[in-house]
Amino acid sequence: MSAPAPVAAMPGGLLDGQELALQARGLSLDYGSRRALDAVDLAVPCRRVTALIGPSGCGKSSLLRCFNRLNDEIADCRIVGDVRVFGADAYAAELSLPELRRRVGMVFQKPNPFPQSVSENVAFGLRLAGLRARLELEDRVEAALRAAGLWEEVRDRLGESALRLSAGQQQRLVIARALAVEPQVLLMDEPASMLDPISTLRFEELVVALRERYSVLLVTHNMQQAARVADYTAYMQAGRLLEFDTTDRIFTNPRLRGTEDYITGKLARDEE
Amino acid sequence: MASNASRPVQRRDLGLWLAAAAVSTSLLALAALLWVLLAQSWQAFAPAPVALLQWRDDAGEHSLLASVLAQDEQVLIVRGSEWQRRGDAYRRVLRSSLVHLSFPADALNLRLADGREILLRGSEQSWRGLDPQQRLVLPGADGEVPVRGADLVEVVAVNALSGWQRLGTGLQRALGFAGGTGGSGLFAALLGTVVLVMLMSVLVMPLGVLVALWLHEYAGNDQLARGLRAAIANLASVPSVIYGLFGLVLFVHGIGGSLDVLLSGTTAPVPHWGRGGLLWSALTLALLTLPVVVISVEEGLARVPPGLRQAALALGATRAEMLWRVVLPVARPALLTALILAVARAAGEVAPLMLVGAVKYAPALPLNGEFPYLHLSQQFMHLGHGVYDLALTGSDGPRDLAQAHATALLLLLVVIGLNASAIVVRNRLRERSRELSA
Numbered sequence: 001m002s003a004p005a006p007v008a009a010m011p012g013g014l015l016d017g018q019e020l021a022l023q024a025r026g027l028s029l030d031y032g033s034r035r036a037l038d039a040v041d042l043a044v045p046c047r048r049v050t051a052l053i054g055p056s057g058c059g060k061s062s063l064l065r066c067f068n069r070l071n072d073e074i075a076d077c078r079i080v081g082d083v084r085v086f087g088a089d090a091y092a093a094e095l096s097l098p099e100l101r102r103r104v105g106m107v108f109q110k111p112n113p114f115p116q117s118v119s120e121n122v123a124f125g126l127r128l129a130g131l132r133a134r135l136e137l138e139d140r141v142e143a144a145l146r147a148a149g150l151w152e153e154v155r156d157r158l159g160e161s162a163l164r165l166s167a168g169q170q171q172r173l174v175i176a177r178a179l180a181v182e183p184q185v186l187l188m189d190e191p192a193s194m195l196d197p198i199s200t201l202r203f204e205e206l207v208v209a210l211r212e213r214y215s216v217l218l219v220t221h222n223m224q225q226a227a228r229v230a231d232y233t234a235y236m237q238a239g240r241l242l243e244f245d246t247t248d249r250i251f252t253n254p255r256l257r258g259t260e261d262y263i264t265g266k267l268a269r270d271e272e
Numbered sequence: 273m274a275s276n277a278s279r280p281v282q283r284r285d286l287g288l289w290l291a292a293a294a295v296s297t298s299l300l301a302l303a304a305l306l307w308v309l310l311a312q313s314w315q316a317f318a319p320a321p322v323a324l325l326q327w328r329d330d331a332g333e334h335s336l337l338a339s340v341l342a343q344d345e346q347v348l349i350v351r352g353s354e355w356q357r358r359g360d361a362y363r364r365v366l367r368s369s370l371v372h373l374s375f376p377a378d379a380l381n382l383r384l385a386d387g388r389e390i391l392l393r394g395s396e397q398s399w400r401g402l403d404p405q406q407r408l409v410l411p412g413a414d415g416e417v418p419v420r421g422a423d424l425v426e427v428v429a430v431n432a433l434s435g436w437q438r439l440g441t442g443l444q445r446a447l448g449f450a451g452g453t454g455g456s457g458l459f460a461a462l463l464g465t466v467v468l469v470m471l472m473s474v475l476v477m478p479l480g481v482l483v484a485l486w487l488h489e490y491a492g493n494d495q496l497a498r499g500l501r502a503a504i505a506n507l508a509s510v511p512s513v514i515y516g517l518f519g520l521v522l523f524v525h526g527i528g529g530s531l532d533v534l535l536s537g538t539t540a541p542v543p544h545w546g547r548g549g550l551l552w553s554a555l556t557l558a559l560l561t562l563p564v565v566v567i568s569v570e571e572g573l574a575r576v577p578p579g580l581r582q583a584a585l586a587l588g589a590t591r592a593e594m595l596w597r598v599v600l601p602v603a604r605p606a607l608l609t610a611l612i613l614a615v616a617r618a619a620g621e622v623a624p625l626m627l628v629g630a631v632k633y634a635p636a637l638p639l640n641g642e643f644p645y646l647h648l649s650q651q652f653m654h655l656g657h658g659v660y661d662l663a664l665t666g667s668d669g670p671r672d673l674a675q676a677h678a679t680a681l682l683l684l685l686v687v688i689g690l691n692a693s694a695i696v697v698r699n700r701l702r703e704r705s706r707e708l709s710a
Contacts, residue, residue, distance in 0.1 A: 070585060073585065097590075098590055101585065105586065106582075106586040108582065108583065112577070112580055114580060114598055124587055125588055128597075129588065177583075178586070178587070181587065
């Protein structure tokens with residue numbers, strides 16, 4: 001492995017004046033003796049889409065899961081550093097984990113609807129939050145499905161099993177499920193990698209629309225996707241966040257050789 | 273024949289033949305088991321022809337109306353009317369000693385509600401048309417016996433029966449045996465078995481699921497958890513009678529005895545809780561089946577897709593909410609599999625029950641219309657115990673043995689029935705989850 005990049009990952013003044021949704025400073029993460037993240041600094045601005053790119057195994061998903069603390073579920077996972085969600089320490093002792101996860105929603109690579117009806121899936125988080133009134137539940141479910149661009153397709157199938165939907169619909173359903181609890185941030189872990197091109201297109205339109213109200217951190221392997229939907233892009237390699245800039249700059253004029261090589265597909269596999 | 277076949281193919285053929293032989297041996301053994309049970313059960317219920325016997329021996333001349341259970345060229349094995357028997361229900365009679373042998377068409381077999389049989393000659397119609405309130409006196413060897421018309425449950429002119437009628441009578445008797453209450457029927461034992469198994473299921477399932485949840489979701493894989501897992505797996509192979517002994521000491525004497533002292537203040541002269549009973553038996557069986565339940569539930573939990581767990585957590589579910597709302601519902605078929613295994617293991621157990629509550633004769637049903645309806649502290653009858661009891665300690669030799677087989681057949685049917693219903697429920701759940709995953 002080459003020496004760490006000498007330049008700071010983020011050009012000074014880039015995010016000045018912007019409210020930050022997520023922030024990681026000096027974040028290191030170990031799985032047992034294996035270091036997955038090494039002193040990562042990342043800032044995710046509010047109401048923007050930030051893409052996280054980099055070769056497989058570079059720590060993108062691990063970084064993502066620090067923000068909703070899903071890494072806590074892994075027994076031998078150790079985290080050092082500062083993680084903030086809207087300025088508040090995400091690893092504070094008095095913090096309520098369910099509360100944090102309601103504010104920081106997540107969409108996974110593989111569509112993972114529960115084996116329940118479409119509406120039950122969307123209502124899941126609401127019920128957890130203690131919402132019982134039927135009419136309000138129905139309203140919120142509809143609003144979430146509309147926001148995920150799925151309402152027109154499933155309005156007559158709300159009672160049907162979610163597993164009968166197509167993969168693209170399932171992925172939008174789990175987005176609706178995440179949106180229903182009205183999070184402030186959405187973490188997306190390669191959410192379009194299992195979708196066909198048409199569904200991917202719809203998904204990308206959705207992400208662009210979501211940016212009106214949500215801050216999105218999107219892990220993707222699809223360079224075109226990052227270029228199409230993201231305002232900012234961060235490039236990671238081998239557990240380090242090497243470069244962060246506007247998507248435009250990253251794709252047209254990256255400061256690092258490694259970033260350029262990866263984007264243009266020149267990165268050799270063994271450097272992963 | 274095998275000239276074209278190469279060696280490996282021949283070897284595979286040998287394996288096939290061995291497998292086929294093994295399968296057919298198993299099937300034959302099963303068929304033989306069923307055949308023995310059926311044939312022996314039939315012996316218990318088939319109406320035997322009634323013969324009029326007269327013979328002479330040192331004590332003088334005898335005359336006897338008796339059912340002929342078996343005969344060959346030299347010997348008849350007969351059972352006299354219950355009235356005429358004194359200790360020896362069965363008698364071997366040498367044909368050579370017989371002065372007279374006939375099968376009178378007017379021989380009647382009367383059966384009383386308590387299971388006793390009376391053989392006599394007369395008109396079927398006049399006995400059938402008896403007023404239930406009418407009192408009559410039947411002649412018996414021990415003197416005259418008062419009987420009411422209502423006590424007569426069966427009047428059959430056995431010698432006049434056609435083949436189908438014999439079958440019908442036998443089946444009717446079998447049904448009466450299975451359904452009858454009191455000393456003559458198995459209903460109490462049937463109910464006792466079913467209630468016991470259900471109570472056991474109600475006790476073991478929550479406990480087993482909780483233990484499995486703890487082991488799989490909370491305990492991790494440290495030394496303690498590994499040791500516990502090994503201990504549980506080993507518990508599954510402890511002989512059941514040891515559980516019975518354990519139940520006797522812990523539940524009956526320990527908890528039951530303390531309860532008696534607690535409730536009555538002193539050690540009651542007649543223990544109420546401090547003796548074998550339904551609850552203690554169910555608890556003992558629950559302990560016995562706990563390892564099976566824990567192991568199969570844990571396997572079911574391991575098969576729940578991790579994506580679903582993460583999705584629930586990411587939506588703000590606590591660990592408990594995730595388990596309760598996502599993991600357990602998805603693992604439901606596995607829970608039923610665990611229940612099926614537990615029922616299969618528990619329904620046929622006899623040895624531990626003999627120590628903690630099953631009895632030959634219980635005066636009341638474990639479940640009846642009297643408050644509190646389910647009588648947890650009562651001793652109860654059990655089909656498996658009935659088999660043991662009839663086969664080994666019965667007073668009426670061959671007939672009891674035949675009835676033991678009938679009881680065994682019923683037990684088999686109960687176990688199959690309980691299992692089948694659980695399997696039906698599981699398959700329905702699976703279908704639903706398949707629909708959901710379609």
